[in-house]
Amino acid sequence: MSFWxxxxxxxxxxxxxxxxxxxxxxxxLGAEVVGIAQPPHTDPNLFTLLSPWPALDHRIADxxxxxxxxxxxxxxxxxxxxxxxxxxxxxxxxxxxxxTFATNVxxxxxxxxxxxxxxxxxxxxIVTTDKVYADPDSGRAFEEADPLGGTEPYGASKAAAELAxxxxxxxxxxxxxGLGSARAxxxxxxxxxxxxxxxxxxxxxxxxxxxxxxxNPAAIRPxxxxxxxxxxxxxxxxxxxxxxxxxxxxxxFAPSDASARPAIDVVxxxxxxxxxxxxxxxxxxxxxxEAAILRLSAAKAIATLAWHPRLDFDTAVAWTAAWHxxxxxxxxxxxxxxxxxxxxxxxx
Numbered sequence: 001m002s003f004w005x006x007x008x009x010x011x012x013x014x015x016x017x018x019x020x021x022x023x024x025x026x027x028x029l030g031a032e033v034v035g036i037a038q039p040p041h042t043d044p045n046l047f048t049l050l051s052p053w054p055a056l057d058h059r060i061a062d063x064x065x066x067x068x069x070x071x072x073x074x075x076x077x078x079x080x081x082x083x084x085x086x087x088x089x090x091x092x093x094x095x096x097x098x099x100t101f102a103t104n105v106x107x108x109x110x111x112x113x114x115x116x117x118x119x120x121x122x123x124x125x126i127v128t129t130d131k132v133y134a135d136p137d138s139g140r141a142f143e144e145a146d147p148l149g150g151t152e153p154y155g156a157s158k159a160a161a162e163l164a165x166x167x168x169x170x171x172x173x174x175x176x177x178g179l180g181s182a183r184a185x186x187x188x189x190x191x192x193x194x195x196x197x198x199x200x201x202x203x204x205x206x207x208x209x210x211x212x213x214x215x216n217p218a219a220i221r222p223x224x225x226x227x228x229x230x231x232x233x234x235x236x237x238x239x240x241x242x243x244x245x246x247x248x249x250x251x252x253f254a255p256s257d258a259s260a261r262p263a264i265d266v267v268x269x270x271x272x273x274x275x276x277x278x279x280x281x282x283x284x285x286x287x288x289x290e291a292a293i294l295r296l297s298a299a300k301a302i303a304t305l306a307w308h309p310r311l312d313f314d315t316a317v318a319w320t321a322a323w324h325x326x327x328x329x330x331x332x333x334x335x336x337x338x339x340x341x342x343x344x345x346x347x348x
Contacts, residue, residue, distance in 0.1 A: 003238045005030035005041075008120070010038050010078035010338030012111060015057070017192040018127075018307055020046040021226050022233070023084065025341050026332075027055050027179035034076040036061050036069070037085055037344045049333040063107035066114075071329060073114035080157060080237055081115045081124040083108065086158075091196040092133070093154030094288050104157035105164060116175070123178035123240035125233055126165050130185050130222065130254070130296045131155035139220075141257065144250045146202030151348055162250070169249065178240025178247050185222030185254040185296045186231040188266070188316060190323020190337065198263055202270050203324050206277050213283035217264040220293045222254045225316035227344045228309045229253040232298075235305045254296035259313040273321035310347045 009026055013019040014035030026033050034057040040047045063085050073081075086104050088091065093100040108126060115124050134149025148163070149157025154276050165181045169228040172179040193200045194211040196215075205212035234252035239247045301307050311319065319340060326336045 001029050001234065002327075004234070007031045007080060008076070008078050009080045010034045010035070010036065010073065010076045010115075011080065012083045014058070015040045015045070015047040015048055016084060018161070018187060018226055018230070020050055021189065021193065022084070023053070023056055024050055025230060025339060027053075028338065028341060030082070033057065033186070034078060035059060035065070038062060038071055039204065042193040044193060049112055049191060049327070050170050050337060051334070064102045066110045069110050073111070074117065076118070077120060078115070078118055079100070079120050079122050080241065081111070081118075081121065082233065082237065083126045084110045085111075088129075089194060090152060090154045090290065091197055093152060097153035100153045101157045101160070104154075106159045106172065108161040108187070109164050111166060112302070115173055116168065116177075123180075123237050123244065124172070124237050125237050125240065126156045126161065127233065128162055128182045128183050129155070129185050130179055130252070130294060130328040132159040132162050132183055135294070137291065138291070139293040141297040142252070143297045144248070144252060144300055147336045163296065165230060172242070176244055178237075178244035179249075180236055180240050180247060181250045181254045182229070182233055182236060183250065183296070184232075185224050187226045188223055189226035189228060189322045190327070192322055192339070193334070198266055199270065199320060202211055202267060202277075202280070205280070205322070206274055206328070209278055211278045212267075212269065212280040214263065214280045215267045215283045216290055217282070218262050218292070219290060220260055220262050220295070222260045222294065222296045223266060223313055223316060224255040225308060225311040225319055227341065228255065228311055231310070231344075232301055232305070232307045234303070235307050239305060239331060245339060248300060251301045252296045252298050253301055253307070254298040255309045255313065255316075257295065259309075259316070260308050265313070269314065269317040270321050273318075310344060
């Protein structure tokens with residue numbers, strides 16, 4: 001990945017789970033990273049555990065506030081923009097739909113508008129979700145050409161963000177800047193403590209001694225380790241920068257269909273790593289509708305980028321559990337996380 005050496009990269013949402021993994025990997029690749037985000041919203045959090053950040057230009061900002069965000073983006077001198085900042089939780093979208101739409105739609109518009117003025121910009125990638133698709137409960141794996149939709153605020157706001165990307169495509173194309181959107185499946189990995197997510201709930205149960213509450217043990221999702229979609233984003237951005245006229249406008253990054261498993265399969269494999277895990281109990285009837293089956297096809301990314309998921313389901317859960325076991329043991333988590341990245345790179 002010599003493309004990234006000395007490359008000036010702007011990452012929004014760099015203090016989050018996926019953003020922290022990405023920034024550490026970009027640092028390893030020799031990129032010059034500017035991060036714009038809110039402070040970490042959990043304690044503990046991965047961003048702090050990976051400190052110090054000797055090569056990161058760390059900025060705190062709210063993407064819903066256009067003037068200060070525009071000034072920070074203008075000062076980044078970025079060649080590549082990766083937009084991860086979002087309200088990324090379905091339950092939080094139910095509790096605060098107005099804030100969710102403000103962050104996920106207008107926040108994205110503010111980033112798109114400000115990035116367009118960067119004189120050296122070569123490519124921008126807007127990261128959304130597998131939940132942008134209109135879901136007829138067919139159980140079929142979604143493809144990029146399927147209709148967008150949303151029956152709850154999080155999914156609908158991300159689908160609306162995809163429409164905003166389309167609205168800016170001509171303006172970016174006129175400047176020969178690659179613009180794409182990436183839709184990933186359910187991401188797991190070490191260092192996620194977000195509320196109302198399966199693995200973080202299992203981790204909190206491990207520390208508290210109280211069983212985790214599961215909303216939908218039978219719900220089928222496309223589980224993948226965080227490094228697989230991140231590898232896809234990096235490869236996609238290379239293509240957007242080098243051949244903007246022919247790069248796909250949107251790509252799914254998902255595991256093989258064999259990794260689309262019920263949530264309980266993740267639970268069973270994770271808790272088996274810890275003899276003292278208190279396991280789980282039912283959270284009762286869900287307060288809102290969630291799809292029973294969600295699958296995503298990555299055939300287009302495989303065909304156009306020669307990208308492929310490197311970690312199967314069992315390995316993805318094993319790496320996640322091993323990371324949290326190391327953290328519980330008091331290991332140096334920056335060194336441990338870098339070692340997992342190096343191991344992933346070596347898989348080829």
